[in-house]
Structure formats: structure tokens, C-alpha cells
Amino acid sequence: MDSSDSTGILHDFPPFFRIYKNGRVERITADAETVPPSDDPHTGVQSKDTVVSQKNGLSVRLFIPRIKDPSQKLPLLIYIHGGAFCVESPFSSIYHSYVTNLVHQANVIAVSVQYRRAPEHPLPVAYDDSWAAIQWVASHVNGNGVESWLNKHADFKRTFLAGDSAGANIVHNMTVRAGVNGLTGVKISGMVLAHPFFGDKEPEFSSPVLEFIFPGVNIYDDPRINPVGAGGAELASLQCSRVLIFVAGKDVLRERVYKYYEALKQSGWGGAVEIVETEGEDHVFHLLNPSCDKAEVMMKQVVSFINAVH
Structure with a gap:
């Protein structure tokens, strides 16, 4: 050319x-093949899309398992997808299938967030959009929001935030923001970080794409990218009592994730954090090969983490 x-x-x-x-x-x-919302015949999970903000084009995909008791309240999962802040979406076959399976196995309601992506929308747009989506979810606390699934069946006192890679980075930041700003009526019981993307100050860490899509900041010192930097001061603000972290043995991010884990334990946060390493696997293997044995084990661990809170 x-x-x-x-x-x-x-x-x-x-x-x-x-x-x-x-x-x-x-x-x-x-992006993987996009799929429409559906009534899944294998699991009974239903999904639908809704616009959160017409102005920003912010939308979410909602998932609900087969409801056996109309009066039953279910844990609420807010899922934020990965993809380096610039690829993938809740509507891709990868994420639609993963969240459908998680909703079925954990018996939760899920909200999968479609934040605006870089490079058309540089960071911090993804953070701000995700926070706006979480606030929209919280607007249903009193049962008078726009989405009946959330009004009728979501237990906002058992809310979980989960994500992978860049999405896990966003989840961390949203849980910090909830701790700093508050989230009326919502109790974040826990967060799940699958192979989270965090930056580092080490000389070998370089990310030209990140420098391009997050202009105007020193990304190596910015706590949104490198929460361990500057002593990890914001870690103590996490508004949850339990954290589950997954790391893959072959992932180039492995050591950074362990630094985050150690910093969180020493931050004065006071919650319980667990880290699980999957040996011999690479970054987000559980999404790329969801039927493999190790991915199924990882799914069961997430389900157990969510269902441990009653």
C-alpha cells in the first residue's frame, strides 16, 4: 500500500x-463473530440488550437464568470484557458464550458492559463508561429502574464485579471508585480478576499501544494502569471484602499480577484475597478454549466464589 x-x-x-x-x-x-441476544435452549439462560446512554451509545447485554421461583432474588454479576481496551465486546460469541455459561452455573443475573473502545475513544473513556453503567445498574436498587429483570430478581447486596485482562483492570478501578465515591444501595461482595492487565515501572515494560490510547498521562505511574505504583495507596479503598485473582503460568503479565496480589495483602485493605495459578497456560486461555479441563476447573472456582456469599 x-x-x-x-x-x-x-x-x-x-x-x-x-x-x-x-x-x-x-x-x-x-472481533469474534457477534451474536444476537437469545433464549439459550441448552441452559435456559435468556439475554437481551439495552441502551444505557443514548448520548454516549453506552449499552449492556443482560443475562438471566431460568427462574424457578418468581420471588427469588439472585446474586448480581457485572462483567467487563477484555481486549486491550480496543477490541472485543459483550456481543462477541466468545463473551456471550462465557457469560451465558457462568450465569447458568452460578445462577446469577449478569450485566455485561459495552464500554466505548479505543482508539476512537481513548482512555479514560472506558473507565468512565463502565462507571456510568454501574451507576445505571444501581438505579434499580429500589425496584423502579427501567429493566424488570434487575428490579424483580437482582440482589444488590450480593453484587460481584468480574472481568478479564483489560476488563479486569477496569473492574479493579471500578471497585476502588465505589469505595471512594460510594454506590448507594449496592454492596460489592467480591471481585474476580482473570489474568488482569496491569502496568509496571520496570524498564522492560513498554506498551506503545497503551501510550497511544491513553494520552496525556504517565501510564507507568498512573494508578489506573499501575495500581501497585506509588505504594499502592488506592488499594485500601477497594469496596469489597473478597477478591479472587487468576494468573496463567505462561502469561507475560504473571509477575505483575503477583505484585498486585502482594501489594493488596499489605495495603491495609483488610479483606480476603486468593490467587490461583493455572500452570502451563497462557493469557485468557479459558476464553479461547472454554471446554478444556483447566478452563472448566477455573469456571467452577468462579462459581464457588460467588455462591459462597449468601
Whole structure:
């Protein structure tokens, strides 16, 4: 391709995206096949999409298991997808299938958040959108929100935040924000971080794509990217009492995740944190190969973590 052409490549960040001179964004790591919401015949899980903000185009996909008792209140799971802040969505087959399976096995209601993605919407938009979605969920606490599934069946005193990779990074930040700003009527019982993406101050840590999509900040010191930096002061603000962290043995992020785990234990936060390492596996293997034995074990551990709170 002629780089002097108006459609030539202006910025190239494989394997995530490239930006052409005419402004077009091409996601190199193509989003998995998108699927519509459905009534899943195998699990009985229903899903539907709703717009949270017309102004921002912020939306969520809601999931509900088969309801046996109309008066039953179920734990509420808010799930935030990964993808380096710039690829994937709740509507991809990968995430739709994963959340459907989790809702079925854990018997929870789930809200899967579609935050606006970089590079069209640089950070901190993903953080702000996710917080707006969580506040929208909280607007149903008194049973008079716009979504009947949440009004009738969500137990807001048993709310969990979960995510993977960049989504797990967002989950951490949302739980900190809840601790700092409050979230009326919602009790975050726990958070699940699957192979979370965190930055580091180490010289070998470099992320040109992150520097591009989060302009105007020193990402190596910013607590949103590197919560362990500056002594991990914000860790003590986490508004939950339990944390479950997963790390993959072959993941390049492995050591950073352990640093986070150790910093959290020493932060004065006071909750219970557990870290589980899956040997011989790489980053988000459980999403890429969900039927493998280790992914099924990981799913059972998440289910047990959620169901341990009554």
C-alpha cells in the first residue's frame, strides 16, 4: 500500500488496530463473530440488550437464568470484557458464550458492559463508561429502574464485579471508585480478576499501544494502569471484602499480577484475597478454549466464589 496515498496507514499497532490517513480504524484482531441476544435452549439462560446512554451509545447485554421461583432474588454479576481496551465486546460469541455459561452455573443475573473502545475513544473513556453503567445498574436498587429483570430478581447486596485482562483492570478501578465515591444501595461482595492487565515501572515494560490510547498521562505511574505504583495507596479503598485473582503460568503479565496480589495483602485493605495459578497456560486461555479441563476447573472456582456469599 502506498503510504503517501490518502488511505495509507497513519498508525499501526499490531495485533490490535491500525489507523488510516482517511481516519478509518481497522481492528487487526478481528472481533469474534457477534451474536444476537437469545433464549439459550441448552441452559435456559435468556439475554437481551439495552441502551444505557443514548448520548454516549453506552449499552449492556443482560443475562438471566431460568427462574424457578418468581420471588427469588439472585446474586448480581457485572462483567467487563477484555481486549486491550480496543477490541472485543459483550456481543462477541466468545463473551456471550462465557457469560451465558457462568450465569447458568452460578445462577446469577449478569450485566455485561459495552464500554466505548479505543482508539476512537481513548482512555479514560472506558473507565468512565463502565462507571456510568454501574451507576445505571444501581438505579434499580429500589425496584423502579427501567429493566424488570434487575428490579424483580437482582440482589444488590450480593453484587460481584468480574472481568478479564483489560476488563479486569477496569473492574479493579471500578471497585476502588465505589469505595471512594460510594454506590448507594449496592454492596460489592467480591471481585474476580482473570489474568488482569496491569502496568509496571520496570524498564522492560513498554506498551506503545497503551501510550497511544491513553494520552496525556504517565501510564507507568498512573494508578489506573499501575495500581501497585506509588505504594499502592488506592488499594485500601477497594469496596469489597473478597477478591479472587487468576494468573496463567505462561502469561507475560504473571509477575505483575503477583505484585498486585502482594501489594493488596499489605495495603491495609483488610479483606480476603486468593490467587490461583493455572500452570502451563497462557493469557485468557479459558476464553479461547472454554471446554478444556483447566478452563472448566477455573469456571467452577468462579462459581464457588460467588455462591459462597449468601
